[in-house]
Amino acid sequence: MSKDDLMAQAMPHLQLSAQDMKAILELSVRMLETNLTQQKELRLTRDNFPDSRTWREVRRKDGIRVFKEFQSQNSLPSGNSATCMRAGFSHPEEFEMPSLLMLGTIAGNLNDVMYASIATSTDAMRARSKFVQDGIVNSKVLCCVESPSSDDPFHTLNVTWRYYSLSEPRDYTCIEATGMVPNDYGELVGFHLIHSLGFAQLPIFRNHGVERANMSVCSFFRQKSTTLVECYRRGYFDFYSSNEMLNNISLHTISTQWLSMARYVECAQMKKLVWWMRMRTGRDSFASSSQSSSSTSSGGIAMIGQNTRPRIQSATRCQVCRRGFGGFLRTAPRACACCAEWVCKRCCVKKQVCVVSSHNRSKVNDKKLIFCAQCVAEGSKSDAAPVLREEVMGLRTSYSSTRRTITCSTMETE
Template sequence: MKCSSSSSSSLLRLSDLLPELSVSDEDQEMLRDLASNLVTHNLEQSNMLLVTKKGFPKSNTGQWKEMRRKDGLRIYRERPGSTRSKTPFTPSLLLLGTVDGTVEDVMYGVVANTDAAMKINSTYVNDGMLDTKILCELVEPSREDPFCHAGIKWKLFSDRDYVSLDTTGILCFSNGERVGYNLSHSVAFPDLPKFTKHGVLRGNMSVCSLYRQKTLTTVECYVRGFFDFPTMNEMLNNVALQALASQWLSFGRKVECGRMKKLAWRLRRNSLDARSSDGSNASTCSSCASSPSGRISPPSARPGVCVRCSHSFGFLGTSREICRSCMQSFCTRCTVKKVICAMTPDGRTVLEKKRSFCRECFGDAAMSDTLAIAREELGDGFVNDFQQYNPEILKKGFECRQVTKSIPILERATRRRI
C-alpha cells in the first residue's frame, strides 16, 4: 500500500494556514460572470486556431514549437514575437490531440468539488500537485448537472502555489455538440497569506481545457495556458515552462482517472449491496453468469480452476487472483491489476492500493453509465463519508475589481489572439 500523506512534509500543511474566504453575493456573481466570459473567449480562440487535417497547428505560421508528444497528444510553446500584439509577451502553452473515451468520461476525471476529490484526482493523473484546498464554493454540482462546479481553489506544486477561479461543466449547443470545459484562472485576495518564507512563490496562470466528442469513442482535446513567472530570467522561465509541459501530459490521463473512479464506485456499491444482504457475496460480473450479450458463459465453478478459462491454479495456487469486484477466482492471464485511491478518515492522506480485477468486471466498469454514476455519488455524498466508504475500498478491494488590477495576465490573456 502506498501513501501520499500531507502530514509528511511542512509544505503539505500550508493549507492549514489558509482561511476560508467570505465572498459577498455580488462578488460571487461577478466571479461567475468572469468564468463564463473566459470560457466563451477560449471557445472562440479554439475555433480560430489554424490546424492541419490531423488537428495539429500548421507549421507555416511559425507560432508554435513542439515540446512534448505522447500517444495522441502534442504540447507546444508559443514563440516570442510570433504575434503582432502590442501587449507584453506572456509565455503560453498549447495542447492538442485526442484521447479514447467520451466527454462524460473525461469530465468525470476532471470534476472535483471537495478537497478529497481533488487529491484523489491528482493522484490518479499524477499532475504533481502536492496539496490543495477549496476556499470558497461558487457553484455546487447537482444531480441534473453533476459536472457543473465553480469555486476558488488553492493548489501547491513543488515550490509554487496558485489561487485560482476554477470552473468545470459541459456546454450543449443547438447542433447537438457537447463541449466539456475546465478553467483555472488566477485571482488575488488580500486576506490570503503568501508563503514566500516557506520557499513557495505565488504564481499566476490562466489555463482552459476544452473537450469535444470527435467520434463515438474519441475525444478531441484543446488546452491553452498563459503563465506569469515571478522572475525575468529567461533561462529560469524556460526551465519552468519545460516543467509545466511535463505536467500537462497529465491531461491525457483524465479518462483513466474516470475509469479508476468508476472501479472505486463499483467496489463501494458492491460493499453496500453485501451489507444489505447480510454479508452475502458481491454482485456477480458478466463473466460469472450466463449472458445474452454473446460472452462465453463459464462452466460451473470448480475449486482450483479459473472461472473464466478453467486454467488450473496448480498445487500451490500461485497463479490464483481474486477479483475485488465479483470476488471470484481467476488466473493471472484473466485479470488486470489497477491502483485504487481512497482518503483516510483525517482527509490528509491518499492511500493507493493495487487491486486485481477480472477483465469483464474492469470492462463493465469502464463502459458503465458515467453520468448515472456521477449523479448517484452526489446523492450518496460518499466523497466526504470517509469512515463508511474509503476504508471499505481498501479492505475490499475564491473583491473582483481587485482581481483585474492585481493580475495583469487577465487582460493580456483575454485580449490576445491566437
C-alpha cells in the same frame, strides 16, 4: 508534517458573500466565452497542426502534442500582467505572457474525460493528481460557488488552491469551473477552466520559499468519433519572475505535466471502480497491509478504515469462467476488490487505485488491487454521468448479485 501539508492546513475555507460569488460566476462565464472565441480563431493546417511560425512543438505523447508560443525579447512577465490576472482580466494574451497550446486526441468517451476533470472536493483533487501525475503536490477546495446537480452533473465552480514544486516552488489560488456547452454545430463540448484570482483573506507563503504565481488555462473536449475524444488546451502563465531561464524551465515542466491528460480516461475508470467498491463492500480506504494475490486465508483485504468487510467464503470455481480451482496445478483463487467474488488468475487484473487515507487526510494511498474481468469491463463500458450523479447527490444504489458470465481466457494479471 511536510511543508505543503502545513500550507494546505493554513489555507482557510473562504466565506464569500453573495455579491462575491456572483462576480466569480460572471468572471467564469466571461473567461469561458473568451476561450471559446480564441479556440475558433486558432488557425490549423490540414494535419491539425498550429502555424509553425507561431508555435514550436516541445512535448508529445501518444496522440497529444504540446506547443510553446514564440515570444519577442520584450515579452517577459510584468507586474501589470500579474495584476490583470489577479483581477480576472479576460485577455491575458494582450500582455504577451508565456503561452502553451495542447492539441490531440485520447481514446475514450467525453463523459469519462469530464468525470476525470471534475473534482468536487479536496480529496477528489488530491486523488486525481496522484493518479494522473499532473505535477500538483498539494491542493485544496477553498469554496464551492456552484455544485453539480442531477440535471447537470458535470457543472462545478469552485475556488481552489494548488501547490506545484517546479524549478521554483509556486502556488496558485484559482477559480475552477467545469461543464458542458454546445458548439456552433450543436455538439456538446466539455470544458475545464482554471483562472488565477487573488483573495485578501488568503495567506501567502514567501517565508516558505513559495511564490504566488498566476495562470489562466482552459481545456475543451469534444467527442470526435465513437472511440476518440478531441482535446484542446491553452494556457497563459505569469511566474512573477524576470529570470527568463527559470521561466522557460517552468514552462517545459508544465508542458510535460500537461501530457498527464493521456491518463484521464484511465483515471475515470479507476474512480468508477473505487466508487463501486465503496458502494458494494462498504470500503472507504486501504488497509495498512498490502493485498497479496496469493493470500486467500484472510479473504483479500478484511478491513478498510472503520468498516469491516465480511469474510469471503471459499469458492470451488471461478465466478467468471466457471473453471474449478482444484486440479494438479492447484490454481489459487483471488478475491475481486470490487464485487468480492472469487476468480482465477486468468480472469482478474491488477489496477492502480488512489484513495485518501482515513488516518491522514493529506495523504493519498496508491496501490494495485485485484479486480475481476467483469468489474473492469463494467468500469470501462459504463457511463460516468450516472455514477457522478450518485456520487455528488449522496445516493446509493443496490448491487445485484446476478452476474453475467463472460470468458476472458486471454486476460493475465499484470
